[in-house]
Amino acid sequence: MEAAVFLLFGLVALVSAIMVVAHRNPVYATMSLVVTLVATAVLFVLLGSPFLAALQILLYTGAILVLFLFVIMLLNIGRERPSGARTTAQTWGSVLLALLLAGSLCRLLWDAHSDSVPAPLEVQFTSLRGVSDLLFSTYLLPFEMIGLLLLVAVVAASWVARRAEGEPPVDPEEERP
Amino acid sequence: MSPSALALAAMMALWLSALLAVAPFMLWFERRAPAFMQDRLGPNRVGPLGLIQGIADAVKFIFKEEFTPASADRPLFLLAPILALIPALTTYLVIPFGPEVEIAGHRLNLVVVDSDSGVLLFLALASLGVYALVLAGYSSNNKYSLMGSIRASAQMVSYELALTTAVVCALIPAGSLNLSEIVDYQRAHLWQALTQPVGLLVFLVAAFAETNRLPFDLPEAESELVAGYLTEYGGLRWAMFFMGEYMSMTTLSALCVTLYFGGWTLPFADFGGLPGLAQAAIGFTVLVAKIFLFLFLFVWVRWTFPRFRYDQLMRLGWKALLPLAVLQFVVTAALTIAGVL
Numbered sequence: 001m002e003a004a005v006f007l008l009f010g011l012v013a014l015v016s017a018i019m020v021v022a023h024r025n026p027v028y029a030t031m032s033l034v035v036t037l038v039a040t041a042v043l044f045v046l047l048g049s050p051f052l053a054a055l056q057i058l059l060y061t062g063a064i065l066v067l068f069l070f071v072i073m074l075l076n077i078g079r080e081r082p083s084g085a086r087t088t089a090q091t092w093g094s095v096l097l098a099l100l101l102a103g104s105l106c107r108l109l110w111d112a113h114s115d116s117v118p119a120p121l122e123v124q125f126t127s128l129r130g131v132s133d134l135l136f137s138t139y140l141l142p143f144e145m146i147g148l149l150l151l152v153a154v155v156a157a158s159w160v161a162r163r164a165e166g167e168p169p170v171d172p173e174e175e176r177p
Numbered sequence: 178m179s180p181s182a183l184a185l186a187a188m189m190a191l192w193l194s195a196l197l198a199v200a201p202f203m204l205w206f207e208r209r210a211p212a213f214m215q216d217r218l219g220p221n222r223v224g225p226l227g228l229i230q231g232i233a234d235a236v237k238f239i240f241k242e243e244f245t246p247a248s249a250d251r252p253l254f255l256l257a258p259i260l261a262l263i264p265a266l267t268t269y270l271v272i273p274f275g276p277e278v279e280i281a282g283h284r285l286n287l288v289v290v291d292s293d294s295g296v297l298l299f300l301a302l303a304s305l306g307v308y309a310l311v312l313a314g315y316s317s318n319n320k321y322s323l324m325g326s327i328r329a330s331a332q333m334v335s336y337e338l339a340l341t342t343a344v345v346c347a348l349i350p351a352g353s354l355n356l357s358e359i360v361d362y363q364r365a366h367l368w369q370a371l372t373q374p375v376g377l378l379v380f381l382v383a384a385f386a387e388t389n390r391l392p393f394d395l396p397e398a399e400s401e402l403v404a405g406y407l408t409e410y411g412g413l414r415w416a417m418f419f420m421g422e423y424m425s426m427t428t429l430s431a432l433c434v435t436l437y438f439g440g441w442t443l444p445f446a447d448f449g450g451l452p453g454l455a456q457a458a459i460g461f462t463v464l465v466a467k468i469f470l471f472l473f474l475f476v477w478v479r480w481t482f483p484r485f486r487y488d489q490l491m492r493l494g495w496k497a498l499l500p501l502a503v504l505q506f507v508v509t510a511a512l513t514i515a516g517v518l
Contacts, residue, residue: 027250027253027312027315028253031253031308031312034308050292050293050294050298051293051294051297053298053301054294054297054298054300054301055297055301057301057302057304057305058297058300058301058304061301061304061305062300062301062304062305062307062337063304063334063337066307066308066311066330066333066334067334069308069311069315069330070311070327070330070331070334073311073314073315073323073326073327074327127293128293128294128297128354129293
């Protein structure tokens with residue numbers, strides 16, 4: 001049963017991951033990414049961490065990818081046209097990166113076959129209580145700094161989106177005397 | 178089938194039959210209840226009190242033509258109504274409707290998924306609902322549909338923040354994300370509706386916005402956008418969006434009841450001595466009765482308030498509800514640390 005679920009959702013995750021890069025329509029590519037993330041979330045549940053699965057769906061599929069779709073719809077990006085002209089630097093760069101990735105994957109596979117299989121994480125690292133205990137004790141400083149970083153990003157975004165002086169207000173309420 | 182798997186299947190069947198009955202019932206109730214508020218009769222011809230009206234409408238939807246516009250993105254156009262049902266058909270799994278009971282010699286917890294991240298699972302699955310609206314608008318290839326789904330995605334992402342913050346406040350005193358433990362906490366102490374009225378208010382307003390109900394039904398505002406993302410849909414596909422909306426109202430009401438109104442429990446009444454099956458029946462009935470009160474509230478508000486303007490909607494969400502929820506968070510956390518709650 002467990003193996004069947006793993007195989008099914010592993011396959012779904014792989015196929016949809018290929019679709020993300022292969023599909024020419026950006027909306028379909030984004031939806032494939034949604035499928036990939038949900039399928040990996042199922043694998044997280046299978047590995048005994050429903051907390052991680054819920055977080056993945058809540059943050060990535062529920063918020064970030066909705067914004068992706070939102071932007072694609074707002075900008076009305078059509079189908080990507082196949083462009084024959086690709087520079088040599090691009091081709092060689094992508095080949096190099098692909099080799100690097102394949103190499104590290106092979107290394108992982110090799111390790112998995114040898115005896116040095118890493119032990120599965122204990123509950124104290126995967127449960128909700130375990131993760132929050134770690135976040136608010138050992139990793140408190142990095143955690144707070146990420147919060148600060150996000151705040152800076154929000155301030156920067158609203159500064160970029162601000163109205164220049166003298167520009168008419170967008171808010172109809174402000175137009176009234 | 179093992180006994181525990183059989184019990185899970187039975188509980189899911191109970192929930193599903195209740196949820197599937199909601200849509201035809203609400204179809205009738207949403208016309209009949211406001212009719213009485215406005216001193217009219219409403220649909221009263223089909224069956225006693227017009228109760229079978231919902232089934233008559235369902236038959237009509239099934240026999241209508243399934244029309245797909247020529248310029249629509251066909252796969253996504255067909256996918257969107259199915260996605261609309263996913264959050265509605267999954268989120269009920271974490272809502273408890275009874276204590277741990279003994280039925281036919283087996284210990285059984287009366288909740289389908291008894292998880293320590295129950296609330297998170299609920300919110301995660303509910304957040305998938307926005308895809309149906311976005312894809313419906315995009316695939317229809319119609320400007321009104323697109324406008325509707327852009328409004329819907331902005332609105333739902335904005336109000337999800339206030340909703341989630343309000344939910345977090347309700348979790349602090351019990352110190353758990355397991356809904357069964359939150360109900361137990363409210364049994365031992367007070368209903369959280371009494372201790373966190375501001376959080377409850379934020380939750381309710383955000384729930385109205387999340388389900389796109391009046392006064393926040395801007396994504397389908399008929400006077401501006403024809404029917405928003407629903408413009409190109411008809412027949413059974415339209416009915417699936419409709420069912421999804423009513424089921425989401427029901428599951429959000431169930432979450433509200435569980436977080437703030439003691440879930441399946443009744444104050445001053447303890448059914449612990451009864452046999453397990455009776456406890457399950459009483460718990461489910463109490464839960465459904467409380468949910469029904471909220472469904473009535475949804476209908477009542479719809480026929481009472483006019484629609485917000487779009488900028489008012491955004492201002493309310495970001496500048497009123499979110500700060501209020503954060504205030505409730507600080508107060509609740511302080512009171513919990515002080516040992517009052």
